[in-house]
Amino acid sequence: MTGFHLPVRVYIEDTDAGGIVYYVNYLKFMERARSEWLRQHGFTQRSLFEAGIQLVVHRLECRYAKPARLDDCLDVDTLKPRSWPMALAAVLADPLASAQLQDAQPQARRGCQ
Structure with missing residues (x-):
């Protein structure tokens, strides 16, 4: 099985009053990618x-x-998963956040055109 790429735009609903992504939303973005990866397969x-x-x-x-x-x-x-469930990475160019889930490793960095 191969990896999957999901572009995500940050909307006002994803941010706090200062326009910064609310911390839990990184995990929501990563969960969406996991769901779309499953859908792809x-x-x-x-x-x-x-x-x-x-x-x-x-x-x-x-x-x-x-x-x-x-x-x-x-x-x-x-x-690309080495074992089930799978490993994940949410990336935005520079590392912004990383999460360690049991059997998964999402990371975040800045990115996209």
């Missing part, structure tokens, strides 16, 4: 639920390095 969250399969994150550690801001275009990428 023929699985939807709904079909997995109906089959009795739930991809549950039960442990998470996150480090924030730099903020993303209103109107930034972020690149959220999945990495």
Whole structure:
């Protein structure tokens, strides 16, 4: 299985009053990429639920390095999984945030045209 790229624009709903991405939204962006990666490989969250399969994150550690801001275009990428569930990376050019999930490693950096 290959990786997946999801461009994400930062909208006002993603930010605090200062126009900086609210910390939990990095994780939302990463979860969207994971869901789209699954969709690319023929699985939807709904079909997995109906089959009795739930991809549950039960442990998470996150480090924030730099903020993303209103109107930034972020690149959220999945990495080729070495084991299930999978490894993820949310990237925005320079590292902004990284999260450690059990069996997954999202990272964020600035990016996109």
